[in-house]
Amino acid sequence: MLDGSSNSYDWLGNGIYFWEDSYQRARDWAEKRYHEKGAVIGAIIDLGYCLNLTDYNSTDILQKGYLMLKTKVDILGKKMPQNRMGKSKTDVLLRDLDCAVIQQLHEYNRETGSLEYDSVRGAFTEGGEIYPGSAFVEKTHIQL
DSSP states (O other), X not given: OOOOBXXXXXXXXXXXXXXXXXXXXXXXXXXXXXXXXXOOOOOOOOOOSEEETTSTTHHHHHHHHHHHHHHHXXXXXXXXXXXXXXXXXXXXXEEHHHHHHHHHHHHHHHHHTOOOOSEEEXXXXXXXXXXXXXXXXXXXXXEO
């Protein structure tokens, strides 16, 4: 069994991450992170009941998750998590707030007996512009 990531800054919450249709991006990440020990595996994934952040309707779901998290944080007298730039200084790579909102949605679904998400899918822009003046950036990807 694969161990999932459980960092407070994981983009899509805790779990196992895949790049959708982007072998080379996965390979680049693995080599940067693990050097010659980095590896990439292929998978056919049934997303099941998916929180698809590329779907316009997910905006309302995320906003509700944020409001639940804010209420919880306020009641407990804690600080709201914040997204941060990370080492690159150009990309929001440390997604503490986004992770907390998604984890809050999972928690809510579990506690209320609602149907739980099997997966989360999101699009992310990352990296520098592909050419001068471009709105396209070099590491844009879909992640599961």
